[in-house]
Amino acid sequence: MKKYTVLVSILTSFTIAFGTVTGVVKDENGAPLYGANVMVDGTNTGAATAEDGSFTIDYDPDGEFVLIASYIGYKTTRLTTSENSDNFISLPQDVFASQEVIVTGMASERSLGATEVSVSRLNASELTEANNFSDMSQMLYGKVSGVDIRKSTGNVGGGWRFDVRAGGGLNGNEQPVVYLDGVRLDVDEYSTSWTGGQGLSTLADLNPEDIESIEILKGPAGATSYGTNGSNGVVLITTKKGLGYKRPDGRNYTMRYKTVTGQNEPSYKYSVENDGYYTAEDINTVLTPGDIRQDHFSISGGTANANYYISFDNRYEEGITIEKDNNYMDRKTVRVNLDVFPSKDINISVSSGYTQNKRTIPMNDNNIFGWIGNTVFAPKRPVNDSDGNMVMDDDGNPVMDWQPYYFTDSVSVAGVKYDAMSKRFVGSITLNYTPYLGIDILKDLKIHGRIGIDDSHNREDNTYRPDLFYSVIPAGSRYAYVRQNQELSYEIGVSFPFNLGPVNVKSSYTVQSFDNRYNGFGIEKQNFITPAISNLGAGEELTYGDEDFYHARDGGSVITNEINFKDQLFMTLSNRSDFGSMIGAKAANVKYNGMRLGWRADETLSFLPSFITMIKPRWAYGESGVLPGLRDNIELLWESESGGAGSGGVLSEIGNTEIEPEKIAETEIGFDAEMYLPANLGALSVEFTSYNQKASQSLVGIENSPSTGLTASDMPVNVGEMEMKGTELLLKYSNDIGALIGRPNLLKTDISYSISHNENEVIRLDDGQFEGQPIYDGFDLQVIQPGLAKYSWYNYDVLGASFDPVTSLYTGVQIDTVTQTMWDSNQDYLERYAGATGVGSPYKKFLGLSGPSDISYFSLNLEILRHFKVYALWDWKKGMMMQNDTKSFSLYFGSYKPRNDAGDQLGFSGPDPESGMEVLVDFDEDGNITGIKAGKEQAYEDVANSYAKMDNAYSDNYLKDASFTKLRELSFSYNANALLRRFGVDLVNNVHIYYSIQNVWTKTDYDGPDPEINWSGADASERGQDFLTLQNPKTHTIGITVTF
Helix, strand or coil, rough: CCCHHHHHHHHHCCCCCCCCCEEEEEECCEEEEEEEEEEEEECCCCCEECCCCEEEEEECCCCCCEEEEEEECCEEEEEEEEECEEEEEEEEEEECCCCCCCEECEEEEHHHCCCCCEEEEEHHHHHCCCCHHHHHHHHHHHCCCCEEEEEECCCECEEEEEEEEECCCCCCCCCCEEEECCCEEECCCCCCCCCCCCEEEEEHCCHHHHEEEEEEECCCCHHHCCCCCCCCCEEEEEEECCCCCCCCCCCCCCEEEEEEEEEEEEECCCCEEEEEECCCCHHCCCCCCCCEEEEEEEEECCCCCCCEEEEEEEEEEECEEHHHHHHHEEEEEEEEEEEEECCEEEEEEEEEEEEEEEEEEEEEECCCCCCCHHCCCCCCCCCCCCCCECCCCCCCEEEEECCCCCCCCCCHHHHCCCEEEEEEEEEEEEEEEEECCHHHHHHHEEEEEEEEEEEEEEEEEECCCCCCCCCCCCCCCCEEEEEEEEEEEEEEEEEEEEEEECCEEEEEEEEEEEEEEEEEEEEEEEEECCCCCCCCCCCCEEEEEHHHHHHHHEEEEEEEEEEEEEECEEEEEEEEEEEECCCCCCCCCCEEEEEEEECCCHHHCCCCCCEEEEEEEEEEEEEEEECCCCCCCCCCCEEEEEEEEEEEEEEEECCCCCCEEEEEEEEEEEEEEEECCCCCCEEEEEEEEEEEEEEEEEEEEEEECCCCCCCCCCEEEEEEEEEEEHHHHHEEEEEEEHHHHHCCCEEEEEEEEEEEEEEEEECCCCCCCCCCCCCCCCCCCCEECCCCCCCCEEEEEEEEECCCCCCCCCCEEECCCCHHHHHHHHHHHHHHHCCCEEEECCCCEEEEECCCCCCEEEEEEEEEEECCCEEEEEEEEEEEEEEEEEHHHHHHHHHHHHHHHHHCCCCCCCCCCCCCCCCCCEECCCEEEECCCCCHHHHHHHHHHHHHCCCCCCCCHHHCCCCCEEEEEEEEEEEEEHHHHHHCCCCCCCEEEEEEEEEEEEECCCCCCCCCCCCCCCCCCCCCEEEECCCCCCEEEEEEEECC
């Protein structure tokens, strides 16, 4: 009984209060704000407002105290009071979110109104209220200026590119480093088993429903303090936490249940007229809707001593290929986040999340066992009846038709099984300690430490049944690979803010360390007797067995000084020193410097009109880098090899003990402005940024002389250079239109428009001591070479057809050739890079960019009568070209109708082609072409040029403008809170209902199904190449969120 009494005393100590503080929160038009949070400054005590804006806080004040009120879309307001009741707080609109505190660097935080660098922040929890996202990529689409998101495939759980600004240098994969609650994440796309080109994204393990916010530092100017690998930007993901707010109904917890149902469906329908494939309907047949189901439960809350957030999520999503057993994602996640405040000087945060994610993907892309390849590539073959006998025509000849499944029959395609199971834990413990609270001069000194881990176990399985037909696998195959990746993150630091008269200074010193261990083991066996026994041990022949492992370490320390003069002038100075096991042992110390300046001109210039509430010019400079490859710093790397004389060691790779990271410096200049237009015409904010980046010490491979014997591989050296630049503009407008006619909250509108432009140019690939060679992708279509943008399309340019000078008949393809002026002015470049041999010779030329140079977004958010919302998002991407290898390769099988029809018109199928096309030439009695029909000369020339432009020996013919306009998202949502209160429903706090569509509509000149896909995955040297790649689907979802 005594123990029970003690327990009750402990529990009630969290909830018993000795007084209350009451008041009301309204907007500047006098309308009450429901759900605003009101906290007592310096405590963990607060409450949420009721529908009428009122709040009650269990707090017994002793004299004067400060209330802090906050609400999304409004400026946080502080009220100093000594009253227990009738406290009135008015919140002005905040279109720029100038008071929102964001991370601006390692151990560095500022409000948006005081930042000296461009930082983007996404309120993820608000987005998931009225929408549903499969992964983080869908959430980020069109939300961040200067960031391009591209999903390489419509496979659920597949990879996606995350390109920030102009590309971030010559080396690496241009992807940003990603942190989750301070833990550096594994962001690889992986697939060790060949499925045609696509891989699986490790970021698909993250559950968007658990994300509170995403902050993006876009380049070295903002990411200097994060050191090496921050050159492509830094993404900081913060998961949800519990809050100790007291609700109007007296509870200090919130339970939330969200259920979603929906469907992925093909966003593009093939047709013979638009695509030229005879088997268009067969393609459409294998693209079918897939189901989406999701259930999410969370409970969050807190007391004066602890806050908590606990969630469970179960999502099942099917792709759009017909065989759903080999085309789905089944993800289950659990998250537990705790914040504990054992004393005034210590707080401890625990972040923990576990994911079990099973994904299956169909064979597609560059694959003879896939649905799309077997329905697009359909040669003309004899038609068989149901008994397998050839159908004959009246003349006794076989009936011919274009038929699918030339490589692999449909049953065998459906029988291929590939699945990957991911089991992953990401967690961290963070301690903040302020040891000298009782000493005035040292009371703000803070020590923090964090230990985190990203630990994943992935298993891939790929099975080809022995009783089905696979041309290169006669008796079945089983493949299994286990991938284990563990990365430990360590961080410790100290910060000390102090005042020097009107100057506030915060100095900090932080040390980071990362320890990454990877182990992989794979085995493949073939020749299985029966499909009933598919255990690896049942295979007769071992065709593959190997393991892979590495251990990498890197990190650094950073000193940062943040200076604030009267909240008007801001400066941040930082210096980062880095280390890494990939850096050469003889390399110089790696250091990165940063400096940022900001000026709140509106606080110092008295002549500015009163409606301008903020104008802030800013300038920033920062440095970062890209680490060398794992083995680049190993002078000589040996591997074992077996032969007829036995086993021994052979030289595998040539490294460089002086290798350093690629270094990227960025200068950024811009301004932020906020204004409240006269006559209640609304609020407007402007963010503009211009940046210049320079990459130096880029890694380039040099071929050693054969006499050295070191020719097993190129040796990496730091000699490359590249320059990048761009601009970003973001406009936001918000207004309560109803207030203009005396009806506040009748109709509110929020409009956002973003436009960004980027350019890059490779400057050099050598230092004059050797001749650097251009770097091509695997198909010699895209190149990295001086004078061009990275990954430029570079090849021969087809001008049209060539004709016989006498008969004017078609003789072949005419290619652009070198002129005398070109040769005289640029002979060295033409010989070295363009493959030219002299005047009149063909030469390679720049044909376009592989990524967009201009990206625009426009979003519209309407709030009607406070409870009904409509959201729409459009985006535009311009300046990129895309290779349609699907159409190009279809010519090898005679299955591309436009090419066949053009050939028929030119007479290549004789005077009476089966297509029925008009023949434009005459024939003699032996069936030989004698000339062009009278009056058909111009038509013949046009068709001949078209025929030449479809010759697949020249990649330029299938390189198309992939610029597009897309209605990316459309959603409708209704908040039923007022309806529940009206009917006196107290058990349920709120019900939120929504319907959304993604990938609603696309307009493009690209002649394939999707202008954003890429056959070789998201993390590959090839870019913008469509080869039998699955389109991204149109997604419909309906969701209901019930809050208790």
